[in-house]
Amino acid sequence: MINVTQFVKPDSLPSALEELNREGSIALAGGTSLSLSKSKKYTKVVNLSNLTELKKIETKNNRLEIGAMVSMTQLAEVEDSPFPILRKTASSIYSTAIRNMTTVGGEIAKGVYWVDLPVTLLALDTQVLLQNSSSSRTVALSEIYNSHPSKFINSNELITKIFIPLQKSTSSFHKFTKTQVDYVLASAAGKAVKDGNIIKQINLSIGGVTPLPCLLPQVSSQLVGKKITDEIIEEVSTECCKEIKFKPDFRASTEYQKSLIKVMISRVLQDLQS
Numbered sequence: 001m002i003n004v005t006q007f008v009k010p011d012s013l014p015s016a017l018e019e020l021n022r023e024g025s026i027a028l029a030g031g032t033s034l035s036l037s038k039s040k041k042y043t044k045v046v047n048l049s050n051l052t053e054l055k056k057i058e059t060k061n062n063r064l065e066i067g068a069m070v071s072m073t074q075l076a077e078v079e080d081s082p083f084p085i086l087r088k089t090a091s092s093i094y095s096t097a098i099r100n101m102t103t104v105g106g107e108i109a110k111g112v113y114w115v116d117l118p119v120t121l122l123a124l125d126t127q128v129l130l131q132n133s134s135s136s137r138t139v140a141l142s143e144i145y146n147s148h149p150s151k152f153i154n155s156n157e158l159i160t161k162i163f164i165p166l167q168k169s170t171s172s173f174h175k176f177t178k179t180q181v182d183y184v185l186a187s188a189a190g191k192a193v194k195d196g197n198i199i200k201q202i203n204l205s206i207g208g209v210t211p212l213p214c215l216l217p218q219v220s221s222q223l224v225g226k227k228i229t230d231e232i233i234e235e236v237s238t239e240c241c242k243e244i245k246f247k248p249d250f251r252a253s254t255e256y257q258k259s260l261i262k263v264m265i266s267r268v269l270q271d272l273q274s
């Protein structure tokens, strides 16, 4: 950030979007990643911390709406959340200081293998509202992650809100790290809509072992119309590794990553059984 000569802190979303229209501008959310950047591309930082309208969590139009500037601490502290896995995922991020600063928008826009929240958001069918000063578009998070946030989100656009459909479902998130402070080695999340014991719709997602968190559409579709049994859990947790393009990780061999994913997916499916 050594070429930055301007630091602005707009009080409203329209002014922030206007500021981002100027070349060389970049949005600053929690700053946990951006403050470490050595990029020389940027000349102006647009601090979003005054945008109170982006710090709300609301239930509207049969969906949960979460502002992009909601911190992990805020998410972890929501009482009676319709999605307890949001609390679990946010509180799994170490440490308190990082949780206080890291925002929903930053977690999505950062686009690295170790982000935890997007694993859960993918499983929950999250939609993302992207806005610039003259237009807006709502896209599935999976679409952004099938590309890469740095390619998909234009430099004058902000993630302003995310939407999670409210439906009767069961969901689960599990994560493995070598120590409490380490980045994730492997994680998995799932959401199932069931009719009795039978799966009507299911999303399984993973993180840590691929360049970005991703959904597992093939194994998920194989589960539709079935009851989750111990045999199915064994089959799916083994089968899912065929769908994953594992990234190299100096901390773990591919065989170890596969074993971890198998355990994470099994734990998620066990939770979705009940």
Ligand SMILES: Cc1cc2nc3c(=O)[nH]c(=O)nc-3n(C[C@H](O)[C@H](O)[C@H](O)COP(=O)(O)OP(=O)(O)OC[C@H]3O[C@@H](n4cnc5c(N)ncnc54)[C@H](O)[C@@H]3O)c2cc1C
Residues within 6 Å of the ligand: 026, 027, 028, 029, 030, 031, 032, 033, 034, 035, 068, 069, 093, 094, 098, 101, 102, 103, 104, 105, 106, 107, 108, 109, 110, 114, 115, 116, 117, 153, 157, 158, 159, 160, 182, 183, 184
């Ligand atoms: C030591 C350490 C450990 C961490 N461990 C974990 C962990 O275990 N799990 C985990 O999930 N995260 C972890 N994080 C956080 C994670 O790595 C990122 O730093 C974080 O997600 C970035 O969020 P932020 O709000 O701080 O964004 P910033 O650092 O402010 O911004 C990051 C990028 O996102 C862009 N951006 C931010 N908000 C928006 C928006 N609304 N619209 C468009 N673009 C936007 C910025 O322009 C910038 O390019 C850790 C961070 C640190 C420093």
